[in-house]
Amino acid sequence: MAATTVATRRATRTNRRLAWGSPSVYFVAVLLIGAMLAPVVYIILGGFRTNAQITTDPAGWPNPWRVGNYLGVLRGGVFWQEVLNSTVIAVCTTAGVVTLGLMTSYILARYRFRGRGAMYALFAAGLMFPLTVAITPLYILVRTVGLMNTLPGVILPQIGFGISTTIIILVPFLRAIPDEIQEAASIDGCSRLGFFWRMVLPLSMPGVITVAILTFIASWNSYLLPLFILNRESTFTLPLGVQAFASQYSVDTAKVLAFTSLSMIPALVFFSLFQRRIVGGLTGAVKG
């Protein structure tokens, strides 16, 4: 009886998912997507035009299509150097934030010790200290330590500022792992750290992936910190590169548009690959 109800419900659910919605819903959806995508499409198409085309008809279609702008950017070394810098910074920041955040969240979620509440409050307070507020002394600090114009000079502060969000998102996930699993593991002779490796890591994957994606994208797009720390062109990240390129070739609009659209590809690809996980991961976190 129960099984059949479940079965029918599941059937109706799949039916409903496959059904087309009402036309008005689609109309709004298409309008919305148009509004969201038009500027992006403009940037991408603009890269295929010439400056003359852009000047005579700013909102027109490429006619004829020119790939020269894109090829020019791709052939130059500047773009690839900046891609490399951005990638190194984003990957190291993400790895650092996830590793440190997961270890600390595990302790905060599953160990009982004096000062635990205070430690959690300390990390949670980090939400109140956005990078903007600390940027000037942070710049001086990084300069004093001798990390100016180096990638670690951006990576380390970014890890510090990424940790708060990570802990806020991950602690509820780790606390939600049922005690029984831990007890069963300890009866089977698994130590607390063994439990961390064998059980906590796999079970907290949805949360970890959400945190990793958000950190990666934030780092890839970050502007203020690299602007202060990286002054040498060889250390520029893509956002700095886009701005430098835009002021250097301010008359060559088409080339700027080509450079700009190439620079947004990696974040877009990364996001499309993992977008399904973001909604799933946030469902746990937003409530907690």
Place this chain on the structure above:
Amino acid sequence: MTDSNQTSAQLAQDPSTGLTTVGGGALVAPPPTRRRSRKGIGWPARLEIALMTGPTLIVYLFFVILPVAVAAYYGFFSWQGYGPPKDFVGLRNYLLIFQDGAFLDALWHNAAIVVLSLVIQGPVAVLLALLLNRKMRGQTLIRVLVFIPYVISEVVVGTGWSLMLQGDGAVNSLLEHIGLGWLRTDWLANPGLAIWTLMGILTWKYIGFAVILFLAGLQGIPDELTEAAAIDGASYWQIQRRITLPLLGPTIRIWAFLSMIGALQLFDLVYIIWGQYVASTAGTSTMATYMVANGRNAGEYGYGNAVAVVLFLISLAAALVYQRFVLRRDTEGAITGGMG
């Protein structure tokens, strides 16, 4: 998967059930292992705690807490950034800040951006989330596309929009094409209009984030509730108004909090579109752009730090007030009160 996350998150949130993790549940006679962990912890556990939190604490204290504390200290000096600060000026920097009309303008712009973001983005994002939560074909694709502006960096958005909004840019040209040529205007340079242009760009950029948050919240609402209401004869809009919206409340309030803090700290887009010496007369300067323009770019690091402190205190005050009166029932003091 989402369902289990949902319930577990609620468990963790509820103080009566959530803390059974290690050593709670004292009503029943606890098993011996639990009693030991409750009385105190052994050396191995202490070592584990130190090893697992130590590196995080070092990075966090050094790169987050220390700079914030140092900012407060430097704010009392007139200091150009080289050598130790010696010229102690007491509260003079702070007096100067509040006497500077440019700062007050920036503060006013920030306030307008906070309010307008909430008023414009909130309702639109709720409607969009309700729309996208309906089961239909192409759902996943639409969700991805809505999120795209949020994923693109501020620099790309700023560069792209400032090219499009120029006097002879694509927006004006498009208006002419569709017969609305009389709407042609200088979207960026007109101070009265600039803040609305900025709001348009901000909405375009950040609404995807609100929609995704709300969608996540909507997925946590059990289908049974809406189905039961539908069986009882409630219309679609009645269901949304009486059931979905109230249950979405916590998510909306958290989004409003994030949006408010983000709007107070707004920097990147303004700095990129209106330039590094954005004047208060441009109509879009914010406290953060004022801080960079009058601090680092002017070589007055002491003054810049004082502005940072003011910016921080204003954000903190706004956050605490919001926390106290609006968020209290949702988060059980995630920011003020420790672990609930």
